[in-house]
Amino acid sequence: MEEKAKRVIKTRLEDLAREANVSKAxxxxxxxxxxxxxxxxxxxxxxxxxxxxxxxxxxxRRLSKRTSETVSLFMMGKATEYSGWLIPSSWLxxxxxxxxxxxTLSEKHYQFSFEFIxxxxxxxxxxxxxxxxxxxxxxxxxxxxxxxxxxxxESLDAFLPIITINKKLSDTLSSFEIDNYKGTFDVVNYLAxxxxxxxxxxxxxxxxxxxxxxxNGYVASLKEIGVTFREDYVVEGDWNIESGKDGxxxxxxxxxxxxxxxxxxxxxxxxxxxxxxxxxxTIPRDISLIGYDDTEMSRVxxxxxxxxxxxxxxxxxxATNEVLRRITAKSAPESKKHVVLPxxxxxxxxxxxxxx
Amino acid sequence: MEEKAKRVIKTRLEDLAREANVSKAxxxxxxxxxxxxxxxxxxxxxxxxxxxxxxxxxxxRRLSKRTSETVSLFMMGKATEYSGWLIPSSWLxxxxxxxxxxxTLSEKHYQFSFEFIxxxxxxxxxxxxxxxxxxxxxxxxxxxxxxxxxxxxESLDAFLPIITINKKLSDTLSSFEIDNYKGTFDVVNYLAxxxxxxxxxxxxxxxxxxxxxxxNGYVASLKEIGVTFREDYVVEGDWNIESGKDGxxxxxxxxxxxxxxxxxxxxxxxxxxxxxxxxxxTIPRDISLIGYDDTEMSRVxxxxxxxxxxxxxxxxxxATNEVLRRITAKSAPESKKHVVLPxxxxxxxxxxxxxx
DNA sequence: GTGAAAGCGCTAACAA
DNA sequence: TTGTTAGCGCTTTCAC
Numbered sequence: 001m002e003e004k005a006k007r008v009i010k011t012r013l014e015d016l017a018r019e020a021n022v023s024k025a026x027x028x029x030x031x032x033x034x035x036x037x038x039x040x041x042x043x044x045x046x047x048x049x050x051x052x053x054x055x056x057x058x059x060x061r062r063l064s065k066r067t068s069e070t071v072s073l074f075m076m077g078k079a080t081e082y083s084g085w086l087i088p089s090s091w092l093x094x095x096x097x098x099x100x101x102x103x104t105l106s107e108k109h110y111q112f113s114f115e116f117i118x119x120x121x122x123x124x125x126x127x128x129x130x131x132x133x134x135x136x137x138x139x140x141x142x143x144x145x146x147x148x149x150x151x152x153x154e155s156l157d158a159f160l161p162i163i164t165i166n167k168k169l170s171d172t173l174s175s176f177e178i179d180n181y182k183g184t185f186d187v188v189n190y191l192a193x194x195x196x197x198x199x200x201x202x203x204x205x206x207x208x209x210x211x212x213x214x215x216n217g218y219v220a221s222l223k224e225i226g227v228t229f230r231e232d233y234v235v236e237g238d239w240n241i242e243s244g245k246d247g248x249x250x251x252x253x254x255x256x257x258x259x260x261x262x263x264x265x266x267x268x269x270x271x272x273x274x275x276x277x278x279x280x281x282t283i284p285r286d287i288s289l290i291g292y293d294d295t296e297m298s299r300v301x302x303x304x305x306x307x308x309x310x311x312x313x314x315x316x317x318x319a320t321n322e323v324l325r326r327i328t329a330k331s332a333p334e335s336k337k338h339v340v341l342p343x344x345x346x347x348x349x350x351x352x353x354x355x356x
Numbered sequence: 357m358e359e360k361a362k363r364v365i366k367t368r369l370e371d372l373a374r375e376a377n378v379s380k381a382x383x384x385x386x387x388x389x390x391x392x393x394x395x396x397x398x399x400x401x402x403x404x405x406x407x408x409x410x411x412x413x414x415x416x417r418r419l420s421k422r423t424s425e426t427v428s429l430f431m432m433g434k435a436t437e438y439s440g441w442l443i444p445s446s447w448l449x450x451x452x453x454x455x456x457x458x459x460t461l462s463e464k465h466y467q468f469s470f471e472f473i474x475x476x477x478x479x480x481x482x483x484x485x486x487x488x489x490x491x492x493x494x495x496x497x498x499x500x501x502x503x504x505x506x507x508x509x510e511s512l513d514a515f516l517p518i519i520t521i522n523k524k525l526s527d528t529l530s531s532f533e534i535d536n537y538k539g540t541f542d543v544v545n546y547l548a549x550x551x552x553x554x555x556x557x558x559x560x561x562x563x564x565x566x567x568x569x570x571x572n573g574y575v576a577s578l579k580e581i582g583v584t585f586r587e588d589y590v591v592e593g594d595w596n597i598e599s600g601k602d603g604x605x606x607x608x609x610x611x612x613x614x615x616x617x618x619x620x621x622x623x624x625x626x627x628x629x630x631x632x633x634x635x636x637x638t639i640p641r642d643i644s645l646i647g648y649d650d651t652e653m654s655r656v657x658x659x660x661x662x663x664x665x666x667x668x669x670x671x672x673x674x675a676t677n678e679v680l681r682r683i684t685a686k687s688a689p690e691s692k693k694h695v696v697l698p699x700x701x702x703x704x705x706x707x708x709x710x711x712x
Numbered sequence: 713g714t715g716a717a718a719g720c721g722c723t724a725a726c727a728a
Numbered sequence: 729t730t731g732t733t734a735g736c737g738c739t740t741t742c743a744c
Contacts (some may be wrong), residue, residue: 010489012737023715028739038713053486059419060737063720068415130409135367241656270656277658297656300597300626302633368721379731384723394729416721419736 011052020045027192031056070111071323072137073101074143075130076118094143095327098164100316101141108324112136128153132160139323141165145209161326163319167209174326174336176319180210183308183343184217184262185224187290190345191260192225195353196288200233200258202268208239214264214292229315233258237268244271252279259354266291266298273350288351303349310343367408376401376517387412387572418605425677426467428458428493430484432474432501432631450499453521456672457497464680469493484509488516495679497521501565517682523565530682530692531638533677536566539664539699540573541580543646546701548581552644556589556614558603558624565597570620589614593624599625608635615644615710622647622654625661629706645709659705666699 017024022041030037030045048054075094098114105112115131121267129152132140140160144150144167153162154172168175191199201218204211215234222229237243243262251258252275257318263269269291276287283289283303291298294309322337366590373380378397385403386393402412418424431450447592454470461468471487485508488496498515500523509518511527524531557574560567569589578585593599600619607614608631618708619625625647632643637643639659647654650665678693 010492013739024738025716025740026714032739036713041713053489055486055489057419057492057737059415059424059492060720062741063413063415063419063722064737064739066720130411136413153718291735297653300653300657302658338570369723370721380722381724381732382730388723392729397729413721416736417723419738420721420723422723422736563729 011054012349013054013056016045016048016052016054019048028043033242038075051257065261067138068111068136069109070113070137071105071139071141072113072115072132073098073141073143073319074115074117074131075143094312096304096312097143097223097316100313100318101320102316104317104320110138110324129156139163139327141319144169146207147209147212157316161323163323163326165315165319168338171338172336174322174338176315176322176337176339176341178310178312178315178341178343179219180213180343181220183292183310183345184214186222186345187262187292187306187308188218188344189225190347191262191288191290191351192227194260194288196260197225197227198233198256198258198260198354200234200235200261202237202250202251202261202263202272204236204268205238206236211236211239211264218262222336237264237271239265239267241267241271241274244268245272245275247253248272249279252276252281254315257287259356261289263285263289263291266295266305266307268291269307269350270297270301273301273305284352285355288354290351294332294346298346298348305350306348307346308343309346311341316339333350361483366413367410370399370410372404372408372410375404379662423494424467424492425465426469426494427457427461427495427497427676427683428469428471428488429497429499430453430471430473430487431499432472435630450668452668453499454667454671456674457676458672459669460673460676466494466680479628482673488512495519495683497511499681500525502563503565503568517679519679519682521671521675527694528692530678530694532671532678532695532697534668534671534697534699535664536569536699537573537576539648539666539701540570541577542701543618543648543662543664543700544574544577545581546703547618547707548583550616550644550707552616553583554589554612554614554616555583556590556591556607556617556708558593558600558607558617558619558628560592560620560624561594562592567592567620574618586624593620593627595621595623595700597623597630600624601631602627602633604628605635608632608637613643615712616707617643617645618643619647620662622649622651624665625663625706626653626657629657631659640706640708641711642655644710646707648704652703654702661706662704663702664699665702670698 013024013027017027019289020027020041022045024064026037026041027045030042031049100110110154117127117131128142140162142150142153142162143165150169153164154170156162157173162173164173164175166177168177188199199222201215203215206212206215219229233251235247238248244267245270248261248271251261261272263272269289272289273283276283276289281287289305291305294307298305298307318339369380371385373383376383376397378401382393382397384605385399386398387405410555420664458468473483484498493516496518498506498509498518499521508524509520510526512518513529520531521531522533524533544555555573559571562568562571575585588610589607591603593603600623603624604617604627607617617628619628625645628645629639632639632645635641639641645661647663650663654661654663674695
């Protein structure tokens with residue numbers, strides 16, 4: 001049992017036990033706050049533990065407790081878009097969610113594991129299940145970004161707490177999302193209040209849930225303010241700057257171009273700004289422009305871009321607290337939670353009354 | 357041994373062994389590619405493993421092998437600046453490093469653990485050591501961002517492979533960095549070539565290593581091009597937009613304002629742009645401006661910001677490969693690596709000849 | 713209140 | 729080539 005100079009020497013439970021003249025069991029119980037241990041013993045042991053800078057071997061603890069103290073956040077997408085810690089910048093949208101999840105988890109001493117599920121792989125179902133297994137998470141957070149069939153999650157939920165973020169899948173799976181309808185209505189209505197009637201939309205890719213949700217919101221809002229929907233006022237982008245630029249070019253080439261355009265995210269709005277600029281027009285005088293997500297970039301471009309801010313960090317925190325609650329609860333509660341948070345329109349300098 | 361409906365049922369090594377009619381040991385060896393196992397047995401076992409979607413319990417494996425298959429990336433800073441996955445946006449600089457590290461690690465099936473060390477805590481040394489212990493990493497990547505005393509790392513390196521990123525600490529600790537001198541020389545020289553002699557500098561906080569390195573580079577380059585250094589042409593920022601704005605205001609109020617200013621990062625350059633704009637001046641006509649880091653923002657502002665691009669992802673990959681090499685090597689090699697990568701000046705629209 | 717002992721799932725000598 | 733056995737460091741009944 002001689003310790004050679006292998007690795008950094010770590011004090012183990014056993015070492016503390018020997019020094020305190022008690023058994024390993026007692027040390028373990030003491031450190032885990034079991035009330036049956038004598039106050040004096042607890043005191044001695046905590047003192048020793050502090051002195052030796054003791055931290056339990058987490059692998060041993062997890063193996064023994066058969067929990068991983070980990071919750072996984074799943075996100076779907078094309079494998080090519082994902083690169084370890086980094087997602088494409090047009091997805092910056094997600095960062096605050098990560099932040100909320102990760103902070104909440106670390107406060108509760110849980111691990112955060114981020115899993116990327118390849119959309120292209122046909123067997124997303126197996127993918128999720130096997131990832132869930134191998135990461136051996138105690139709970140799952142699933143970021144829903146498309147319109148696929150996720151019904152298999154419901155049976156899984158019986159064994160492993162599952163929460164969906166961004167979309168409510170069914171009554172039986174708890175969900176946390178932000179109100180895309182309110183967000184889009186607020187922008188369309190704001191534009192209408194300024195006097196715009198020719199309001200176009202550069203949307204995200206139509207396989208993306210947020211994109212169709214915002215598009216639907218746009219259509220519904222138009223109706224609400226009494227403007228008839230025109231198909232040529234809608235173009236589909238892919239969330240990236242370049243696609244916004246292309247979309248705006250298309251719109252500008254119309255015989256009757258719009259006086260305002262609502263983009264489904266800031267990146268596309270910024271691309272749109274470039275197109276307007278290149279066409280020799282001015283924002284907002286010739287075209288009013290509005291984005292979505294309220295990213296840092298919207299404050300940095302000129303004119304400053306109006307946008308819709310979403311309480312994403314809060315969304316992440318709330319969803320995480322809910323999985324944690326489910327994990328520690330003995331059994332799955334009957335009542336599932338469905339939370340919808342409101343976004344907020346942020347007015348900057350990219351909109352004004354129409355000049356035509 | 358009945359399995360109640362607790363958690364998702366996972367196949368274990370033992371299950372495979374029973375089915376294959378061999379011992380656990382054989383299964384383990386087969387799955388780990390030990391050449392001594394008969395080809396037929398290997399085939400059978402791999403087939404079974406695939407059928408059962410077997411993945412080893414990583415906690416058990418790590419406990420047994422006494423490795424964590426984890427490498428930690430340490431970064432220092434004020435605790436208030438850090439929030440789980442997110443670092444302040446002015447630190448976006450680091451993202452590509454993370455990307456390189458994280459990608460390389462996941463290719464090699466290693467875990468990535470990111471540790472934030474509080475600069476304010478006086479005992480950074482204990483901090484690093486205890487973090488290293490509790491995360492039980494097999495190797496350490498340390499991002500050096502300040503000028504403190506890190507000599508204690510050298511003794512640690514005997515037990516745990518350590519690589520520093522961003523700065524060479526000593527001959528005995530392998531390091532990977534990007535040439536700040538070349539980067540700054542390229543910008544100063546470019547400005548001089550355009551005809552500028554009044555070249556100011558908005559630097560990062562002077563406790564930050566990159567900031568002083570770039571400042572020194574600025575001073576040295578000035579000398580090289582035969583321009584005398586003026587103290588009033590240097591202002592200290594804190595990497596953030598606002599500080600760049602303040603810095604530029606100070607510069608603009610000088611009796612003899614500069615015709616060009618070199619900012620130590622893009623964020624401050626963008627703040628500087630705002631100040632110029634508010635002063636009713638135009639970039640680059642009245643003031644040439646240049647940033648550092650070549651972030652996405654530099655392409656989005658108007659005029660497009662010239663900047664210095666750094667091969668940070670490559671830096672991260674190279675450093676990671678080196679720790680991995682050290683981890684798998686039996687003993688610490690005598691020869692330490694010291695790599696210095698060159699940055700690249702990216703010319704956009706924010707610089708021209710001086711008008712005065 | 714405390715200790716003994718079994719066990720979590722896997723790896724690795726050493727035998728066979 | 730394969731099996732036996734003994735841990736890895738911790739938690740957790742169950743006796744005492």
